[in-house]
Amino acid sequence: MEKPKQAKTLREAYEVLDPIRPLYGEWMEFYVDRPEESSMMGLQEELGLDPSDDDKTLLTGTHGSGKTTELYRLVAQFSRDHFIVFMDASESLNLGDIQYTDLLVLMGLQVFKVAREAGLRADDQKASHLRFWYEEYVVEKGTANLEVEVGAELNAVIARISGQVKSDAPRRQSVRATAQARLSDLLERLNDLLQELRRKAGKRILVIIDGLDKVYNLKQVQDLFLQGANALLEPACRILYTVPFALSYTVDFQQVRLSFTRFYPLPNVKTQQANGEPYAPGREMLQKVIYRRVHPSLLEPEAVNQLVEYSAGLTRELIALARNSVIIARRRRGDQGPVRKEDVEEAAQRVRNTFRAMLMEEHYRELARILRGEPFVNSPVAWELIHNLSLLAYNGEKAWWGIHPIVRSLVEEWVNRYGD
């Protein structure tokens, strides 16, 4: 697609209402600031104010709440006075089978690359010290040379090594076993290089590890953090790890959370307050998200209001629902629309049917409790509801949990049929 621009037809609207794409590069044009209480400003300020060279942050947030887009913005902000190492764990590691050792091995390689890009030669003492470790224990003899020139060649070598670790299970097991038995050595060499880089370049190093929040198997990611917490805290640089939102509800995670410097859950944008009153700043922001992408003449105001209402404050939900409403409106009225409230209702009905297929009896029971105004109780059923987005957490004077507006009528229907 060419440079994205505000849609003037419903066909164009369909294209720019893409729920998969996080905003970066030219698409950042569509970015709308979140209301202050739902933004990353708190974290940005804290990271900016913290003079530490080695603080460790855990970031989480609901699926589709805009986390990755916010991380890209964070990178843009901090790249001025930090060396940024951005690792998408889902690209460079096998998240179906991951341990903290794998993460540290790949992180070391990325740091090596950044150090080389910053001007450290491959035969610089600290850089070569780390390189020897990889050549001895990770790189298969004759398959990759870390002494190559910085740029495409080095990127390709590192991609080849991580590709092997990612997709070749026996190779991964073997690297893991070898690295695990020599991890303190790796950490020592890595830290020497990090300190050298910091000293020579006068910049702090910020490593961002995105994608760990995509590991659905909480047991696996919990193991990673519980078993590896001290090792993951060890590198002498600033690190931000993403974690799955549901994990933050488990008791064991609290132990991990406390030992990290900070834990930041990206708050969902509110469309209403805990008492059910509409929340204007959140609604206005979500309206802007639509109008930034689609010309107002293509949507009736009531349709936009309804989209916002049904989005539950999640930008990805908003965009997906708008995309489906566009299809319906286009069928009914052609390429100039406009999208009407009834189109949104029909699109929402389809989403509702999805939830109808997904929700189980125990889910309804728990949602019925919330509907009655009873307090949120942390339980595995609640984690599932949070994970499938039928229950959403919001911040206020104190945290509160609301039923997804599209799901609400299903719960009411269930209560009417089966009682409390």
Add this chain to the structure above:
Amino acid sequence: MVTEIIASDRDFLEEALSLAQGAAFFFVLHEEGVARDLQMQNLQQALEAQGRPVHKVRFDLTSPDLLTMLSRLPLRPSTIVFVDVRGVEYAKFNPENYPEGVELRQKAQNARQMLSNLNLQRDQLTAPGVSLVFWVSEQALSQIAQWAADLFSARSGIFDLRPFVGPRPFISERSESMLYGSHLQELLRVRAVQELPPEERQKRKQTYERRLREESSKPVPHLARMASLHHELALLSLSLGETAKALSHQEAAVALYRKLAENGDPDALQISGKSLNEFGLILASLGQREAALQAAQEAVELYRRLAAAQPQAFLPDLAASLNNLGARLSDLGQREAALQATQEAVELYRQLAAAQPQAFLPDLAASLNNLGNQALWPGAARGGAAGDAGSGGTLPSACCCPTPGLPARPGRESQ
């Protein structure tokens, strides 16, 4: 009415696919079988008539790598790929509930793995820039929403093409992968440490001791970080046969969590109780009975205080701690005291099970079983976990459940 809905969804899907020019994920609800095949064929013809090439791949337990399958297709941006999804419904079963060798266990494991991998491939699946249409049953959709949640949340639409929507069976099986006993996990953690070469354990110990000194010398030390380091050092010391040192590190960790709690962190006290219980179980596994008893007693005291303030939140932990205490007393042959502690656990579980039978009846049953065993075979007759492994030895392979016959559920015994 039903016919209208079908026609509407069918048309709606066709419209959405004709608009989709880049990467997009669609889901079509349709049970497996001939009717699904016919629907696919019918839609394929309609799309091809519009000039949209359509390919079909089967995504099931025997061909679980969608990315590789796609890489073999001649894809271009206008291509639409129908993904015929089968067999992922098995992901709803918890493999751990079925013994090794049972076919269902393997299928459940494979289905979960297959969906987890699919989830992780989300971004790579968008790379070819084609529309993927997943044809799924209702149960499969539910499992995809759970195990491939990230991919599912990026969907462009769901279309219900089922000819008849019958009553949906209620399924009560929990996704128990989210529930697992922390003491089991702690044992695995100890085991992982023990599997390291002694020189690596020694080196890690030195690294963390150095880090601990650095942290404690800071003007404002990070207490939880220090507690975490003490806990790790306790495990490393234990693995090196330095039991006294391990105990001292563990005590330091608990003291720091208490301090954090006094400083106003509500979770820290609970963590210290959990930490005590876990460590008590490990000590018991290693035959350190006196030390294990001390840890269990401290955990009970702590949870008594917490439960007095917030019974709803902490009575289950108190009951589990009392169970542990009963087992540790029994290890030392203190039959009367063991019976008293386990009796109290039984009473608490009775109360809890009366309110929430589904959640607590298994714990009540396990506690009653403990009670019976303690009454019949006091002290030395108890086998299994509290065997004479000796200090600094390797961990026994069995979990340290209070009774060899009926294990308490993970997470209930120790937390």
